[in-house]
Amino acid sequence: MQTKLFPRHIAALLLAGLACAFAGNHIAARIAFDDGAGLLLAILCRSGVTMLVLGILVFLKRESVRLGPAMAGWQLLMGCLIGFQSFCIYSAVARIPVGLALLVVNLSPVFLALFTYVLGGPAPTRRSVVLMACILCGLLIALDVPTIVAGQGQFDERWIEGVLFSLVGAAVFGAAMWVSENRLSGMAGTVRSMLTMALVFAVALLASAANVVPGGLSMPESTGGWLALSFLVVLYGAAFSTLFIFMPRLDIARNAPVLNVEPVAGLMFGWLILDQQLSALQLVGGGMVVAGIVLLAYRRQG
Incomplete structure (x- = not known):
């Protein structure tokens, strides 16, 4: 029996x-970090609660969690990538404005397109290349690079660290998306x-035990x-679980x-x-970054 889809306006409102x-989760993270909370503590709480909720869903749906050796290897890589991406984005949020960090992290579809091409997939179309160039220009403007180049602003060490963490997070998430689409698409x-x-929780636990951070x-x-x-924890766990339920x-x-809409909401919040x-x-x-990413996503899915 085919699942009945929500009317498009209802689906769009729910996704928004x-x-x-998700944006509120990062705002809450910044408040917690400013109050002394550790990055790994936030990752452990977030991933642990979300893992439990999803585990209950898997149990109720009686889905199999058995993996073959090859699939298990890719799943392990996926967990490590998402764990590192979580660390990067929280590190960025702790240093620069939340909306700015989310704008940079949302470059992940651009990295996905590049990884797909480098790893043997189709080359980006001319339209995609133009959109990526517009996204890059918008990002430079959003990061206030023109003002800094004009000598009216200056690079701050925390600003540089935050931007670099965001960029690495975007690249890592792009790689995770490639693994998900090309190596784990057969899994529920x-x-x-x-x-x-579960792997993110385990990686954060190991990092805590080794005092890596x-x-x-x-x-x-x-x-x-x-x-x-x-x-x-509540915002991320509820949003992540709801997304997969519906x-x-x-x-x-x-x-x-x-x-x-996430980076826009991040800017507003x-x-x-x-x-x-x-x-x-x-x-x-x-606005240029968000518009370019939306157009790029619609093109990829059309």
Whole structure:
């Protein structure tokens, strides 16, 4: 029996809501980090709760979690990539405005297109190359590079670190998307996501035991920090789980670009909650990035 799809406007509204929840998770993360919470603590809480929720879904749906040797290897790689990407994006969010970090991280479809081509897939079309160039120009504007080059601004060490963490996170997530689409597409989405979260939890646990990130397990210093950490877990876990519960009815092939609302929501929440303000020119650059990524996504899925 074919699953009945939601009307497109309902699917778009639901995806936009999930994108806002994902953005809210990063706002909560910044509040928690500013209150002394460690990066690894946030990753452990987020991945652990999400893993449990997805595990319950897998159990209720009676889906098999058995993997062959080859599939297990790719799943292990997937978990490690997502674990490292989680560290990168939280490291970026802790250093630069949340909306700016999310804009850079959302370059992952560009990296996916490049990885696909390098690893034997079709070359990007001329239209895709033009869109990627526009996205890059928009990103440079959003990062305020023209102002810095003109001598009216300066590079800050934390700004550079935040941008680099965002770029690495985008590249790593692009690689994870390639693995998911080309090596793990035969697995049920819920099982793949549950195993990925389990591996992220395990990687964060090992990193904590090895003290790879000094202060990675630091606790928040106040009630506000604990509340922010709780909101982080709830928003991410609820959004991630809801996405996979309703995915068969969301017509993701057509509607996935709506999720690119996340950096826009990040900019708005960052302004309203954290008083993180960007210039009008930076907002124009951010708009160019989001528009280019949406057009690129629609082209890839069309």
